[in-house]
Amino acid sequence: MARHRWLLWVLCLLTACTVHATDPAHEGRGRITFVDSQDLSSGRVIKQRVDEWNQRASRREQVTYVPMPRSTDAYRAQLMARAQDLAGARDDVRSQCYDVMTLDVVWTTEFAESRYLVPLSRGEFGTDRFLPAAVESASTTDGRLWAVPWRADVGVLYYRSDVLTAERADPPSTWQALEGMATAFGPEYGLAGYVGQLGQYEGLTVNALEAVWAHGGDATGLGTPQAKAGVGMLAEGLRKGWIPQAVLSYDETASLREFLEGRALFMRNWPYARSVLEASPLKGKFGMAALPGHGALGGWNLAVSRCSAHQATARDFIRFLAGDDSQRVLLEQAGYPPTLRPLYLEPDLNSRLPHLAVLRVAVEKARNRPHAVHYDKVTRMMQGALHNCLRNPEARDAEMDQLSWNVAKALSGR
Template sequence: MGNQPAGDARRDRHPWDRRRFGQLLAGGAVLAAGGVLGRRVLAGDAATPGDPDGTGPVTLATGKDTAGYLRGVLDGWNAAHPAEPAELVELPAAADEVHAQLGGGNGRFDVLNLDVVWTAEFAARGWIAPLEEAQFPLRSFLPPVLSSARFAGRLYAVPYVTNAAMLYYRSDVLDAVGEHPPSTWAELARLSATVAPAHGLAGYAGQLSPYEGLTVNVLEAVRSAGGDVLGTDGMPVVDSPQARTGLEFLADGLRAGWIPPEALRYQEEESREAFQSGRLLFLRNWPYVYPQAASPGSAVAGRFGVVPLPGPHGRGSGVLGGSALAVSRFSRRQRTARALIAYLSGRDVQRQVLTRGGLPPVWADLYEDPELLERFPYLPVLRDAVLAAGSRPGIPHYQQLSLALSATSYEVLLGRRTAADGLAALAGDLRDVVR
């Protein structure tokens, strides 16, 4: 979404309040009137649908483009389509504000740049129009990115930017002691507990503040251990031995001290700064960190590398981030909107997504381009991370699921309850969300 580092719905920190969560359920803020999951559609807005065959000037609404590259991309479209120019509308950086302005059903915007976790909700509420798959170069994309673009068996959004986390490590420190970067949780814990303090460093950190980032970190750990939050039938399966193993891995790291307590306050930027300033041996974060950590003036420039996230017995499971482009169902110029999406998802623009925007593209062959590999040496690791990653639950009420998961997990990480107790209670909360 825009150029946010995670490509994920980054929200404000929120304390866990079980009474408030119950009030949300009872008051209908979680469950829309008449709305359920699966193939049934939530009650949408009463606004009049737009024109599927309309053409003319269109708007592209997105979160803040912090890299400042999108206007240049649209210049290429506008030069070739003077009768159908595209205007960029940048919304506030906060994901909640973007969500509020893109949703609700209105004709202000034609093309919506959605966080991948919003596709199901927007489709279920009738805010975006279904798309014909043949109009877009989907076969050229990395296969996992399509998983969050469909709802109820139909394509509702076209992947534009992807994202998957990597493990950053201090190569100079590991080389000095003859160690390789960790490929398992046990190796990560050992190196973090022994090598890091011997070199005046903290061990490992991710994003453990109670927000969307914690949801993603916990989901990665749970899936790496063989568990999940929802099953294939859409019902909660989070109260399982595998899920407990994943959450306990993080909680144990905090208790043992190889995950520093400061990590409980880290979002993406705080954790990046800790690694980039030379205070961490290992960091779980998104690809946007790489060019910043390698830039002149960085304390770790030329002294770090990246590998896939580890798991209990080998490579761990990642979680996909990124954004996708959708057509507002209320747009009066939907034919032009679809053509603009085809342009933005084409190979030339996808190359610019990386070279000018610094964001991971969705086209598979760009990850093997020799020129790009020389400029972005982390691309092979990133490609493997995306291919091994899975989507977050594609449900209309994802925001409520994430709130419950991150808040309960935070209580466990703080030591206020056990993983077994927390996940058992969470399973009950989620049954209320998905029923």
């Protein structure tokens, strides 16, 4: 009888172990769904990385890649709708969950505070190897980490190197120097001085903040003399003409077209524009430099959805995508700036990608836009007021005083 009881005990133990090892839900492992904005890179490098994971991973931990709408607003709306639908959902409908989400850097606070994400461990993901500003973008103001930095982006300055070389001038390191060159060289060569993104959309928020930061101001104090000076510099540029009035309606595509077609001396844009220019008649006639002051940090981070039943697999997949090998592939094949600092220092990469040194300077100086639960509300507020300041400079002081109060109220949750 004792031997019989012993055999039953062993059988139960083995059965329990078997169930534990093959139950993906219990282990937090299983198939997951990964969502990202549409992959427009040459060769569809994002899909390549997912395929690489699926070749390496077991059949039970395969990843389904779901590309989302190209429009950032439409993408965010779809993510929010799915997260809201599955908040508190039963286990039997969790298969509809977007387990790993690629989030714009300005969405972190909103998704975290809405309880759509799970917090992550800084030690598990080695955040000390990432760009500090990128880690900040993936965290809330209390220091908790909610995402892992993946693809960085930063505002940079493009210039006509043929003109600056002819004039024996270095790329400007201050806005004052940029204005001087735009005013002196632009008319001589039949070029507009400077084009950026001052249309009433997110680009205006970014361009204005970069000007504000360059003058010592910040988004949390838009009524200060420094912030007003930054916006005033743009308004004066429009009035004096070294920034064409047409720029008040420009987005990235419009400003790139103006520079690409040889009508502008300087252009503020994102790193993606470099590959477009390299494939154009301007190849060999342009250069890229860090913006005077600080560029705005853009980019995308990787987060685990709270609704995911397979969070262990989701975390492993994020480590794979955000790791050295994947970020190196994204840089070399698609031009995505890394969020990992060591990659900017690799001699081999720097020898093959001379612009990497410029990107390193730009990303190390980059700053984040405000952390806000309702960032879309804050930025729309800023866009309306800032556009009015540029069109009607006499209203600048009153407009920015009111904007400062409105932004402070929104950021405090009032």
